[in-house]
Amino acid sequence: MKDMFRLDGKVAVVTGGAGGIGEALALGLGYQGATVVVSSRNQQTIDAVAEKISTKTGSEALALAADVTDESSIQSLVDAVVEKYGKIDILVNAMGMNIKRDAFDYPLEDWDKLFEVNVKGTMAACKVVGRVMRDQHQGAIVNLSSVRGIRGYTGGNAGYCATKGAVELITKALALEWAPSGIRVNALGPALVITPGTKHIAEDPQLAAKYAAAVPMGRIGMPEDMVGAVVFLCSDAASFVSGQTIYVDGGLTAA
Numbered sequence: 001m002k003d004m005f006r007l008d009g010k011v012a013v014v015t016g017g018a019g020g021i022g023e024a025l026a027l028g029l030g031y032q033g034a035t036v037v038v039s040s041r042n043q044q045t046i047d048a049v050a051e052k053i054s055t056k057t058g059s060e061a062l063a064l065a066a067d068v069t070d071e072s073s074i075q076s077l078v079d080a081v082v083e084k085y086g087k088i089d090i091l092v093n094a095m096g097m098n099i100k101r102d103a104f105d106y107p108l109e110d111w112d113k114l115f116e117v118n119v120k121g122t123m124a125a126c127k128v129v130g131r132v133m134r135d136q137h138q139g140a141i142v143n144l145s146s147v148r149g150i151r152g153y154t155g156g157n158a159g160y161c162a163t164k165g166a167v168e169l170i171t172k173a174l175a176l177e178w179a180p181s182g183i184r185v186n187a188l189g190p191a192l193v194i195t196p197g198t199k200h201i202a203e204d205p206q207l208a209a210k211y212a213a214a215v216p217m218g219r220i221g222m223p224e225d226m227v228g229a230v231v232f233l234c235s236d237a238a239s240f241v242s243g244q245t246i247y248v249d250g251g252l253t254a255a
């Protein structure tokens with residue numbers, strides 16, 4: 001029971017680890033003692049995050065570039081992690097994207113791009129890391145969904161909502177299929193979080209007030225708000241929790 005949220009001795013891979021939410025999650029895992037492998041396509045940005053993790057948290061951090069839409073790229077990442085550390089205990093899939101398009105004119109090539117990253121990328125990373133976890137007979141995976149995974153939304157978000165709905169059901173299906181292999185699979189469902197991609201909202205007082213008013217707790221989320229739930233899901237404190245999405249949304253999905 002003591003230290004049930006600590007992650008000492010665990011090896012975590014964070015895809016999208018240079019993103020607004022991914023960086024906060026990677027740091028949070030580091031603060032709890034995990035060795036963190038930060039990944040995205042851009043080596044420079046993940047190098048900076050890995051440096052920050054080791055300096056701020058004292059935990060070991062490594063930056064390895066990979067494209068989640070390319071299975072051989074993920075396989076190389078996983079092979080390198082296993083060669084260096086001998087195992088992968090935690091996978092956090094914090095990569096993702098949105099392309100907003102009016103539904104009457106939705107360009108299907110954009111639809112495909114969204115599904116390529118958010119859905120195929122999530123499944124590919126789960127599959128390749130999942131095989132390592134199967135051989136270890138233990139592991140915890142957290143996929144990034146969104147409140148848009150269970151709530152529709154206007155503003156050109158049909159494609160995004162569809163991909164996040166898919167992430168939620170990949171999470172549930174893998175939780176069932178992989179439970180006998182000792183692998184827990186859960187998801188995080190944030191409401192709007194201020195990141196480099198959404199900071200124009202925080203910078204526009206009227207827009208920020210509109211978004212905040214829609215949240216029962218009356219404010220917009222910050223990347224740091226996401227950390228506690230992910231640490232929990234990755235830790236022994238969640239040893240009997242699988243197939244769940246935790247919505248970190250200031251109460252938005254309670255309605």
Ligand SMILES: NC(=O)c1ccc[n+]([C@@H]2O[C@H](COP(=O)([O-])OP(=O)(O)OC[C@H]3O[C@@H](n4cnc5c(N)ncnc54)[C@H](OP(=O)(O)O)[C@@H]3O)[C@@H](O)[C@H]2O)c1
Pocket residue numbers: 015016017018019020021022039040041042045066067068069094095096097117121144145146147189190191192193194195196197198
């Ligand atoms: N911010 C929000 O309000 C919010 C709300 C709900 C849910 N979410 C979800 O939370 C996750 C993170 O969001 P965020 O706001 O932190 O996004 P972000 O700042 O745009 O970061 C996305 C990350 O994904 C990486 N990435 C994109 N395509 C990739 C690919 N093909 N292979 C590997 N890495 C890739 C990016 O790095 P590179 O481009 O260098 O590869 C980046 O590190 C996403 O799934 C998003 O849908 C966000």
